[in-house]
Amino acid sequence: MQTEVLESQIRGLNIVLGALQAATGEICKSCINLEGAKTKVGKMVKKLGMDLDAASICCEKTKTDLQTRIDSLSKAAEDLQVAEECECQKTAGNCKLGAECFVTAAVDLMKLVQ
Amino acid sequence: MAKIRCGRILGEDIYIEEGDTTTLYFINQLRAYQVVLAALKALDQDICHDGCSLPSTVNIVIKRLVKLKNDLEASDAAAEKKKSLLSKIDSFLADANRLPQDTSQTCRKSAGECVMGSGCFATGALNLIKEITEPKAPKI
Numbered sequence: 677m678q679t680e681v682l683e684s685q686i687r688g689l690n691i692v693l694g695a696l697q698a699a700t701g702e703i704c705k706s707c708i709n710l711e712g713a714k715t716k717v718g719k720m721v722k723k724l725g726m727d728l729d730a731a732s733i734c735c736e737k738t739k740t741d742l743q744t745r746i747d748s749l750s751k752a753a754e755d756l757q758v759a760e761e762c763e764c765q766k767t768a769g770n771c772k773l774g775a776e777c778f779v780t781a782a783v784d785l786m787k788l789v790q
Numbered sequence: 791m792a793k794i795r796c797g798r799i800l801g802e803d804i805y806i807e808e809g810d811t812t813t814l815y816f817i818n819q820l821r822a823y824q825v826v827l828a829a830l831k832a833l834d835q836d837i838c839h840d841g842c843s844l845p846s847t848v849n850i851v852i853k854r855l856v857k858l859k860n861d862l863e864a865s866d867a868a869a870e871k872k873k874s875l876l877s878k879i880d881s882f883l884a885d886a887n888r889l890p891q892d893t894s895q896t897c898r899k900s901a902g903e904c905v906m907g908s909g910c911f912a913t914g915a916l917n918l919i920k921e922i923t924e925p926k927a928p929k930i
Contacts, residue, residue, distance in 0.1 A: 684906035687836055691911050694832025695918070698825045703798045770795050773818045774923030778825050781921045785829075785914045790907030 679733055679742070684789045685724055686745050692717060693752045695782035702778075703770050706759040709779045716783055718753045721746060797821045799878050806871070811925040813867045816875050819858055820882070822919045826851065827885050829915035834889055836911070841898040843912040848889040850916060855883050864930045 696713055704710045725746050733739045765771035791807040797817045798804065806813045830848060838844040859879045862872060898904035 680905045684904075687906065688911065690836065691829050691832045691915065695825050695829040695915070698828030701798065701801060702821060702824065703795070703803075705798075770797075772796050772814055772924060773821065773921065776921035776923060778822065778918055778921050781918050782825065782829070785911065788906060788909030788911060788914050790909065 679731070679738060681789075682724065682728055682731065682742055685720075685786070686742065686749065688786045688789045689717065689720060689724070689749050690745075692782055692785050693749060693756075695785070696756055696779065697752070699779050699782065700757045703765050704779055705757060706762050706768075707765045707771070707779065708762045709764060709777050710756075711758045711762045713779045713783050714753065714756045714758055717756075718750075720786065721749045721753050725750070799824060800881060802874075810867075812865055812928040813871050813875075815925050815928055816858065816862050816865070816867065818922045818924070819919075820875065820878055822922050823851070823855065823882050826915055826918050827882060829918065830889055830912070831885070833911055833915065837898045837903050838912055839890060840895055841901075841904070841912075842893045842895050843897060843910050845890045845893045845895070847912040847916045848886055848891050849893065852883065852886045852891075854919075855879055855886060859883070861927070861930050865928055 696710065696717065699705070699710055699713075725743070728739065728742055728746060731739075733742075766777075791809070793805045794808050795803055795805050796814055797820070799817070799820050804817050806817065830844065830851070833839075833844050859876060862875055862879065865872070867875070899910075
């Protein structure tokens with residue numbers, strides 16, 4: 677994978693994690709969608725680490741910098757505070773914003789990276 | 791009438807009376823802005839800090855928050871609830887005002903730094919607001 681793609685994915689995940697962090701302060705903290713998003717983003721970060729390992733990056737400093745940023749994302753994903761018992765907050769009658777979901781849309785920001 | 795929880799904004803659980811769609815509209819908007827502003831703050835740490843899309847998005851958010859504030863003031867929401875939500879809008883406005891607003895800078899794509907494709911994180915973050923489809927805006 678090219679350095680540029682890795683770089684863009686790291687940028688995207690940083691923004692997604694910022695949005696998810698805000699959602700943990702919301703009723704989404706007890707929502708199954710946030711729980712799922714945390715798992716999904718965790719997997720994305722893990723895959724990014726594997727892609728970096730497999731990438732042919734000549735400059736050792738560039739590789740180390742990217743690894744440091746991936747490690748930081750990994751910690752941020754792990755630190756997302758989700759309730760132990762989650763259920764969809766729409767089903768629970770608390771979330772009344774319509775059929776859509778902030779958390780799912782936040783993760784979908786990654787689709788902007790081509 | 792029964793009170794129901796419908797959000798948590800700036801650490802405070804928000805309750806409304808069932809069927810109070812006017813107040814629910816403002817609460818849902820603020821729930822979204824809470825997430826959008828967090829995404830924009832993350833973008834401010836990115837190369838977007840020196841671009842034009844982030845400031846442009848920030849300016850849109852500020853305008854919309856000001857409109858939301860005016861609409862809330864003019865609405866028939868209960869006085870106590872109105873006061874509480876207005877203070878939250880002020881807090882969001884203060885957050886937004888700390889973000890870049892100078893749109894004269896060069897887009898990072900044009901500068902050759904942003905190579906993510908044709909999409910834009912700042913625009914994408916703003917579009918999170920579109921996730922709110924209910925209730926409709928009250929007639930002010």
